[in-house]
Amino acid sequence: MTTGKISIAQHYHERTKYDPKTIASKSHGLDWSRQPAVFKEYRLGISFDLKPYLTEKSDEIANSSEDNWWQRLSRLLFCTYGLTAKMLTMTGEPVYLRAAPSAGGLYPAEVYLISRGTPLLPAGLYNYQPKTHSLIQFWEKQVWTELQTACFWHPTLNNTQLAIVTTAIFYRSAWRYQDRAYRRIYLDTGHLLGNIELAGALTDYRPHLIGGFSDRQLNELLYIDTEQEGATTVIPLADLLDPQQNLPLAATALPSGIDTNYPRIADGELIKYFHEATEISEESKKIEDTNQSSLEDKYNFPFCLKVSTKTEPINWGEHQELLENTILRRRSTRAYNGANLTLNELKALLDFTYQPQHYIDQNFDIAPDYFDLSLIETFIAVSGIDGLEEGCYYYAPKAQELRQIRFKNFRRELYYLCLQQELGRDAAATVFHTADLKTAVAKYGDRVYRYLHLDAGHLGQKLNLAAIRLNLGVSGIGGFFDDQVNEVLGIPTDEAVLYITTLGRPR
Incomplete structure (x- = not known):
């Protein structure tokens, strides 16, 4: 058994860091003969076609309350994970792009509807089929009590x-990212959550996040092969057009145990062991409200x-028509031209991502669910923002301000730590x-590793959409030299880097 005192979450994070000295030994050629399919198929089931309901006015359907219900559900699913290109x-093989970005275009997430x-x-039980924009009912039975x-x-x-x-x-x-794939x-999946939040505003649904559930019971309910697949989130959809479903906020996260007594785990087995170690298996849990966690503003030096x-909120158009258009035309930028952004553009990006209360007049959810944003810090390396000195800044969401903590241009270091991208x-x-x-593990156990990356992906997707709305370039990066990021930011080596989002003007 291991003699280390660190938890399995900390062990996993340390072990899956990219390092310049070892990354070559960890890299391997892709075995294209074993490339996984990105669509799940069911041989049996009843199909519900959602394509006729994608437009508000369709010649194929009448304008009725039933049609409106189907239109809302169809738009919600399409804007969450539908095929957009x-x-x-x-x-000559086709590659399909979806509303939510995925590293390497691999789309590991599956979406079910209960x-x-x-x-x-x-x-x-239904599986959403993005390729045909349909729901396939693979189990016709009342399972709501089992879900509860x-x-x-x-x-909720x-x-x-x-x-x-x-x-x-x-x-x-x-298949491509080996053990680091869990991140x-x-x-x-966090990108999906960002889409669901905003698509809910379009379709009069209020998604409520649940990250604390019995993995074993939920996996059994969905009849999934746990050697291949595992549940990640549950999202009850409150219908805002039904007064009985106008629900108060409730807890989103529950703690798991902390595993410090794990064996030596072979490469290739780490994901399976780690996922099982972060499961919640108790028959019941006390749910405490974690939505009220305050965001502590740090790095508040008097001299910085x-x-x-x-700033003024981004205008998403009358009835949010520009939001749906933005979700569906979002693409990850492949190259920037090196030109500067304006300070007002950066302010708008941060405002939309972190200040939802500013969007009440546009009918957005002013308090969307996350798991615990108080655990996540945001830093920005500024290389070219008109009206803002180069350097590294800490973003303080409560105070709504940037605080400069380092004073130089880091373009060279950023090129290196982003794996020379x-x-x-x-x-x-x-x-x-x-x-x-x-600190995060002490609060939620090893399961917090899920929550942190879900929240980081959720924030990243809102940055993506705000940038696309402003006609800017944006691209998320999940592969980087971890410790070198800490050096650039000037933060402790044990601070875990979760996600990087680059912003610029597309080439």
């Missing part, structure tokens, strides 16, 4: 009729440059999300 590879039984959607039991009788399931469950098919991402899987980020070098600003992993 088709490309052909050099071999119906309690509505007049239009019978009770049972698996979620420890979470109060009392009156809701629909719930999304996301899972991960681990090998889809591990990317949860970042990718402080710049207010207060030109995106790091040519970006005008680079956003880093980090967390004190030891």
